[in-house]
Amino acid sequence: MSDLRVGLLGAGNIGTVHLQSTRGIDGASVVAAADVVPDNRARAEKQGVPRTYEDYTDLLAEEDLDAAIVALPPFLHAEATVAAAEAGCHVFVEKPFARTVEEGQRMLDAAEANDVSLGVDHTIRYQPEVQTLKEQYDAGRIGHVPLASIARINNGPFAAPPARQPVSGWMLDPDATGGGALMDLGVHLFDVLEHFFGELTVEYAHVDASMDLPYEDSALVVVSTEAGTQATVSAGFFQWETPPEITGYFRLEGVADTLRSEDHLPKQFMAHAAKSALENVSKRARGQEPAYFKPTYYYQAHYRALKDFLDAVAAGEEPPVNGAAGLRMVEHVQTAYEMAEGTRAAANAGANVEVTDD
Numbered sequence: 331m332s333d334l335r336v337g338l339l340g341a342g343n344i345g346t347v348h349l350q351s352t353r354g355i356d357g358a359s360v361v362a363a364a365d366v367v368p369d370n371r372a373r374a375e376k377q378g379v380p381r382t383y384e385d386y387t388d389l390l391a392e393e394d395l396d397a398a399i400v401a402l403p404p405f406l407h408a409e410a411t412v413a414a415a416e417a418g419c420h421v422f423v424e425k426p427f428a429r430t431v432e433e434g435q436r437m438l439d440a441a442e443a444n445d446v447s448l449g450v451d452h453t454i455r456y457q458p459e460v461q462t463l464k465e466q467y468d469a470g471r472i473g474h475v476p477l478a479s480i481a482r483i484n485n486g487p488f489a490a491p492p493a494r495q496p497v498s499g500w501m502l503d504p505d506a507t508g509g510g511a512l513m514d515l516g517v518h519l520f521d522v523l524e525h526f527f528g529e530l531t532v533e534y535a536h537v538d539a540s541m542d543l544p545y546e547d548s549a550l551v552v553v554s555t556e557a558g559t560q561a562t563v564s565a566g567f568f569q570w571e572t573p574p575e576i577t578g579y580f581r582l583e584g585v586a587d588t589l590r591s592e593d594h595l596p597k598q599f600m601a602h603a604a605k606s607a608l609e610n611v612s613k614r615a616r617g618q619e620p621a622y623f624k625p626t627y628y629y630q631a632h633y634r635a636l637k638d639f640l641d642a643v644a645a646g647e648e649p650p651v652n653g654a655a656g657l658r659m660v661e662h663v664q665t666a667y668e669m670a671e672g673t674r675a676a677a678n679a680g681a682n683v684e685v686t687d688d
């Protein structure tokens with residue numbers, strides 16, 4: 331069978347990761363990319379993309395595609411996904427799937443009307459240590475899990491100093507993002523919990539802000555699940571992250587034992603990253619293009635998520651993390667924002683609530 335022809339809409343940070351991933355996936359290739367920033371188009375071309383466009387609607391009109399990757403800012407996810415579906419593409423959408431439930435429903439309707447599938451890049455479930463926990467949980471190693479806790483903290487819109495480039499404007503605009511830390515990171519965490527414990531119900535939520543951001547930079551949510559597990563979900567935008575490590579954990583308190591994600595991170599974690607960095611130094615010295623996104627530990631998850639989607643498309647099957655799942659996670663965030671009504675950050679996030687001074 332010939333390669334799946336993929337169009338990349340948005341060749342920024344994560345779009346470049348997907349481009350790198352696709353180069354390692356047999357049976358698919360990125361035939362065109364669109365980005366409004368000329369440097370980003372030039373980088374995509376340098377990395378082997380045959381054609382680039384400034385306007386993604388031109389790309390969709392000109393190219394004969396099987397699939398599109400929407401790696402645009404959240405305020406463009408609905409518009410671009412609907413356009414790609416109408417052009418007959420299966421669509422892999424970055425998280426958060428949409429900014430609102432209404433937007434997400436429009437995307438699902440467009441996919442159904444055009445008989446295409448939607449997938450979502452809920453990456454954390456694909457992290458190797460989380461996959462190990464899933465295998466052990468599914469095998470019954472710790473029995474029923476009454477309590478679980480999951481967290482992801484990073485520096486949100488800010489790059490760790492020294493910053494190489496200014497913060498993208500959309501990242502500081504709550505209308506463009508759809509929310510703060512809970513919308514950006516919480517969707518990943520809700521997805522992991524549903525992956526393990528079935529559909530979840532938001533029971534309690536509180537959001538707050540300690541940084542000067544226009545949305546919540548810390549969120550705490552309590553959920554119950556189909557499997558009878560109660561879980562806490564913590565998302566934050568207040569701590570510098572120093573790659574190659576990321577800050578987060580998943581902990582399952584089972585009746586027979588506890589499983590911790592940290593116990594399954596590779597011992598040679600730093601060595602692995604150092605080796606990749608040295609390879610890049612050597613490439614630079616030889617005048618070759620360094621592999622900016624050479625898969626270090628966490629990039630594997632992006633690769634696996636995209637591969638799972640493309641494999642499903644190639645097989646004519648529903649993607650494992652589909653549009654309905656993407657929409658459900660946005661619903662959970664929206665429910666949590668409504669429950670957190672009255673807190674300062676919820677008001678900042680545009681949750682349309684009264685501001686209280688507590």
Ligand SMILES: NC(=O)c1ccc[n+]([C@@H]2O[C@H](COP(=O)([O-])OP(=O)(O)OC[C@H]3O[C@@H](n4cnc5c(N)ncnc54)[C@H](O)[C@@H]3O)[C@@H](O)[C@H]2O)c1
Pocket residue numbers: 339340341342343344345364365366367370384385386401402403404406424425426451452453498514
């Ligand atoms: N799954 C994950 O773990 C993960 C990680 C990072 C980012 N993301 C998500 O990916 C999305 C993009 O984030 P990013 O960090 O790559 O942002 P980014 O700003 O680096 O990339 C977005 C790109 O879209 C381009 N763009 C903006 N408007 C456009 C338009 N009208 N037409 C064409 N191109 C346009 C920008 O020039 C930019 O290159 C967000 O939804 C973000 O939440 C997901």
